[in-house]
Amino acid sequence: MNFPSELKYTKDHEWVKVDGNEATIGITDFAQRELGDIVYVDINTVGEEVAKEAVFGTVEAVKTVSDLFMPVSGTVLEVNAELNNSPELVNSDPYGQGWMVKISLSDLSEIDGLLSADAYQTLVGA
Numbered sequence: 001m002n003f004p005s006e007l008k009y010t011k012d013h014e015w016v017k018v019d020g021n022e023a024t025i026g027i028t029d030f031a032q033r034e035l036g037d038i039v040y041v042d043i044n045t046v047g048e049e050v051a052k053e054a055v056f057g058t059v060e061a062v063k064t065v066s067d068l069f070m071p072v073s074g075t076v077l078e079v080n081a082e083l084n085n086s087p088e089l090v091n092s093d094p095y096g097q098g099w100m101v102k103i104s105l106s107d108l109s110e111i112d113g114l115l116s117a118d119a120y121q122t123l124v125g126a
Contacts, residue, residue, distance in 0.1 A: 001126050002029045004095055008111060009120035010071045012053075015095065018111055025071060026099040027059065027090060030124045035061040038090045041083040043068070043101060045076045052110055056101065059090065072110040074103035 003009075008016045013031035017024045032038065043057030050056045050070045057068045057079075080099050082089060090098035105111075115123065 001033070001124075002095065003117040003121045003126070005117040007095065007117065008071070008114035009117065009123075010069065010114060011123060012069045012071075013124075014069060014071045016071050016111070016114060018105070021105050021108070022077070023072065023074065023103050023105055023111075024099050025101050025103065026094055027068070028120070029094050030126065031066075032091050032094045032098070035059065035064065035066060037062045038087045041080075041087050041090065041100065043076075043079045045101075046079055047076065049073070049075045049106065050103070059087075068100065070103075071114060072103075073106040075106070076101050076103050078102040 013028045015026055015028050038059055038061050040060040045056045052073045054070050055067045056070045059066050079101055
């Protein structure tokens with residue numbers, strides 16, 4: 001499994017890549033493996049302020065639907081439109097083309113509460 005060290009992680013298996021006051025968010029390699037083949041991503045929160053740990057969408061795999069939890073508070077700026085036609089990108093490239101949303105951060109200090117790659121790897125027992 002892949003755990004890029006430049007990212008931050010949550011106990012709910014989301015990853016965060018911070019760039020200034022913006023962040024890109026997706027689900028981890030571990031999460032996509034646990035879910036299996038992803039067939040649909042439903043995120044309709046563009047333009048909305050979403051609180052930390054609130055649900056910002058869902059991801060549907062062949063056997064289950066899972067909520068997506070916002071790792072940090074922010075306003076959703078963009079949803080990855082590629083996932084509408086190619087949700088399998090979450091499986092094939094979870095940290096690249098399979099990203100889910102880009103947000104404007106409300107509180108940069110919340111980043112400090114996220115897990116490092118090593119801490120996340122320990123959490124999932126990898």
